[in-house]
Amino acid sequence: MHDSIQQLSAYLTALVPERPLELQEMEAYAKEHRFPIIGPAAGQFCLQIARMVGAQRIFELGSGYGYSTAWFARAVRENGGGTVFHVVWDEDLSQKARGHLRVLGYDDLIEYRVAEAVEALRETEGSFDLVFNDIDKEGYPDSWPVIAEKVRPGGVVITDNMFFGGTVFDRGNREETTEGVREFTRLVSGDPDWISLIVPIRDGLMVSFKR
Numbered sequence: 615m616h617d618s619i620q621q622l623s624a625y626l627t628a629l630v631p632e633r634p635l636e637l638q639e640m641e642a643y644a645k646e647h648r649f650p651i652i653g654p655a656a657g658q659f660c661l662q663i664a665r666m667v668g669a670q671r672i673f674e675l676g677s678g679y680g681y682s683t684a685w686f687a688r689a690v691r692e693n694g695g696g697t698v699f700h701v702v703w704d705e706d707l708s709q710k711a712r713g714h715l716r717v718l719g720y721d722d723l724i725e726y727r728v729a730e731a732v733e734a735l736r737e738t739e740g741s742f743d744l745v746f747n748d749i750d751k752e753g754y755p756d757s758w759p760v761i762a763e764k765v766r767p768g769g770v771v772i773t774d775n776m777f778f779g780g781t782v783f784d785r786g787n788r789e790e791t792t793e794g795v796r797e798f799t800r801l802v803s804g805d806p807d808w809i810s811l812i813v814p815i816r817d818g819l820m821v822s823f824k825r
C-alpha cells in the first residue's frame with residue numbers, strides 16, 4: 615500500500631472507539647492469517663450507516679467468521695432489535711462465527727445460512743433495510759439484480775472491495791475478479807433507482823441508497 619494511504623488508514627482506525635476483547639481477537643486473527651475482514655474503520659462506518667437508516671433487517675452476502683456481522687448486529691441491537699443474516703458457503707467459518715457472536719452476546723439476532731449467498735438472498739422472504747455485499751468478486755455483477763429487488767425504498771446496500779487492491783485502476787488488468795468489480799460499479803452507478811458513491815475507506819466501500 616502507498617505510504618499516504620497507509621497513514622490515512624491508520625489515522626481512521628485510531629479514531630474508532632475501543633472494541634470488545636472478542637472483536638479485537640477477531641482483528642488479530644485476521645492479521646495473523648491474512649483473512650480479509652472489513653476492519654475497524656469500515657466496521658464503524660457500517661455501524662453508522664445501519665444506525666442512520668434504522669436497520670432492523672440486514673442481509674450479509676459473504677460473512678466470513680462473523681466480524682462484519684458483529685458490527686451489523688450491534689447496529690440492529692441499538693436500533694431496537696431484529697435480524698442479521700450471516701451467510702457463507704464455508705461450514706467451518708459459519709461454526710466459527712457462531713462461537714464469536716455468542717461470546718459477543720448477539721446470538722439472538724443472527725440467522726445462519728451455509729449456502730451460496732445470492733441464491734440464499736433470492737430464497738429469503740421479505741425485504742431488507744440493508745444488504746452488505748462481500749462475496750467473490752466475479753459474482754458481483756449477477757448479485758446486483760437480486761440485491762436491488764430485495765432492498766426496501768430508503769434502504770441501503772454497502773459493497774466492499776470496490777478498488778480491489780487498486781487493480782481496478784490498472785487498465786491492463788483483465789482478471790475476472792477485477793472485471794467483476796468494474797462491471798458491478800458500472801451497473802450500480804448507472805442505475806437510476808439508486809444514489810451511489812464509493813467511499814475510500816480501506817479497499818473502497820460503495821454505499822447505494824434506494825430512492
Ligand SMILES: C[S@@+](CC[C@H](N)C(=O)[O-])C[C@H]1O[C@@H](n2cnc3c(N)ncnc32)[C@H](O)[C@@H]1O
Pocket residue numbers: 650651652653675676677678679680681682683701702703704707729730731732748749750753
Ligand atoms: C471477504 S470474506 C468475508 C469477510 C467478512 N465480510 C468480514 O468482513 O468479516 C468472504 C467470505 O465469503 C465466502 N464467499 C465468497 N463468495 C461467496 C458466495 N457467493 N456465497 C457464499 N459465500 C461466499 C468466502 O469463502 C469467504 O469466506
